[in-house]
Each structure stands twice: as C-alpha cells, then as structure tokens.
Amino acid sequence: MFIFDWFYGILASLGLWQKDAKILFLGLDNAGKTTLLHMLKDERLVQHQPTQHPTSEELSIGKIKFKAFDLGGHQIARRVWKDYYAKGLRIRMGSSLIAPSFLEKVDAVVYLVDAYDKERFAESKRELDALLSDEALANVPFLILGNKIDIPYAASEDELRYHLGLTNFTTGKGKVNLGDSNVRPLEVFMCSIVRKMGYGDGFKWVSQYIK
Numbered sequence: 658m659f660i661f662d663w664f665y666g667i668l669a670s671l672g673l674w675q676k677d678a679k680i681l682f683l684g685l686d687n688a689g690k691t692t693l694l695h696m697l698k699d700e701r702l703v704q705h706q707p708t709q710h711p712t713s714e715e716l717s718i719g720k721i722k723f724k725a726f727d728l729g730g731h732q733i734a735r736r737v738w739k740d741y742y743a744k745g746l747r748i749r750m751g752s753s754l755i756a757p758s759f760l761e762k763v764d765a766v767v768y769l770v771d772a773y774d775k776e777r778f779a780e781s782k783r784e785l786d787a788l789l790s791d792e793a794l795a796n797v798p799f800l801i802l803g804n805k806i807d808i809p810y811a812a813s814e815d816e817l818r819y820h821l822g823l824t825n826f827t828t829g830k831g832k833v834n835l836g837d838s839n840v841r842p843l844e845v846f847m848c849s850i851v852r853k854m855g856y857g858d859g860f861k862w863v864s865q866y867i868k
C-alpha cells in the first residue's frame with residue numbers, strides 16, 4: 658500500500674499519526690506558510706503567489722485528519738485570522754446543540770517568521786503578541802518556526818527569541834510534562850522549509866501537546 662505508507666511516513670515523522678488536530682498556520686506574508694502546507698501535503702516544492710484569500714487544506718487517511726489553515730499574511734487577510742480561530746469559542750459559548758466544538762477548536766498554532774527578514778521582526782512580534790494575548794487561544798500550544806535559515810545571515814535562534822520577546826517565555830524542547838500547570842506550551846524551532854530541515858522537530862515537539 659504505497660499511498661498508506663507514504664501518508665504514514667509523513668504523519669509519523671511529524672508525530673501526528675493517529676491524532677485529530679486542527680492546526681493553524683499563521684504569520685506575516687512571505688513567511689512561508691503556503692510553502693510549508695504544500696511540503697506537508699505532497700512534499701513538492703512549488704513557488705507560490707502570495708495568498709490573497711484564506712484557504713484550508715486537509716491531509717487525511719482513514720480516521721486521521723490533519724487540518725492546516727493557511728491564512729494570507731497581508732493586512733486585509735490578517736483581519737480574518739480572528740474569525741478562524743475565534744470560531745471554536747463562539748460555538749462553545751453558543752449552545753451545546755451546535756456541532757461538537759471539538760471539531761472546531763484549534764489544537765495548535767504554527768507561527769512562521771522569516772528569520773532573514775530582520776526588519777520585520779517588530780511587526781511579527783506585534784502580531785504574535787496579539788495572538789498570545791487572545792482569550793480564544795488561551796493555552797493553545799504555539800510552535801514558532803524561524804524559517805529560511807538556508808539563507809546566509811538569517812537570524813540565529815537566540816536572536817529570534819530576543820526580537821520576539823520570548824527569551825524567558827519558552828517552555829522547553831523535548832518531552833516536557835507541563836501537567837495541569839496551565840502553562841501554554843511555546844517553543845522556537847529554526848527551519849528551512851525548502852531544505853526540509855527543522856520543522857519536523859518542531860511538529861514532533863508540538864504533537865506531544867495534541868491529544
């Protein structure tokens with residue numbers, strides 16, 4: 658079963674085998690969200706136009722579903738971020754008669770940053786801070802991917818942590834049991850999507866927090 662093996666390989670390598678998750682891909686325009694989505698979907702590298710309209714795609718086999726929402730990072734598109742992730746909250750608050758909120762809730766946010774584009778770190782930090790302080794995303798694990806480290810002079814992990822104001826806020830790599838501490842899992846992983854480097858470790862890290 659070639660197709661099965663292939664899907665299993667991808668999901669297993671991401672630690673997402675047998676998980677039912679809704680994962681949002683967010684970040685400024687040009688950060689690499691669409692590239693990552695397509696890399697996960699079919700491991701092909703395609704050059705993408707900037708995303709104008711939010712799109713969602715799903716990887717699924719049998720009962721396993723892996724949803725990724727790719728929301729364009731441009732000013733206008735940024736305003737609709739909230740509609741996507743707040744949806745679960747509204748449905749939960751609305752009525753238990755509405756479709757199970759489980760299907761709507763966000764299990765993790767993958768926040769992409771172009772590690773080479775240092776001039777936009779402040780802008781990226783502002784958007785990230787807004788997301789982190791949003792009630793609808795309270796306790797949702799955040800995987801921050803510093804992308805494009807294949808480019809010489811891209812920021813180092815420490816530099817990125819510093820500029821995003823995360824130096825003392827990350828919760829630790831590897832297997833960290835946060836238990837009932839109410840601490841939001843948050844970590845920074847550097848990656849190069851085009852070289853297929855780094856993001857797998859990030860997904861494996863975040864997958865431990867996705868039940």
Ligand SMILES: Nc1nc2c(ncn2[C@@H]2O[C@H](COP(=O)(O)OP(=O)(O)OP(=O)(O)O)[C@@H](O)[C@H]2O)c(=O)[nH]1
Binds near residue numbers: 686692705707729731
């Ligand atoms: N050097 C390098 N370039 C990358 C990498 N990942 C993505 N890119 C490039 O960055 C550009 C933007 O990538 P997209 O995936 O379109 O970015 P996006 O986050 O979807 O952007 P919007 O749709 O505008 O929000 C493209 O030219 C990609 O080829 C990487 O790992 N290294």
Ligand SMILES: [Mg+2]
Binds near residue numbers: 691692729
């Ligand atoms: Mg895009």
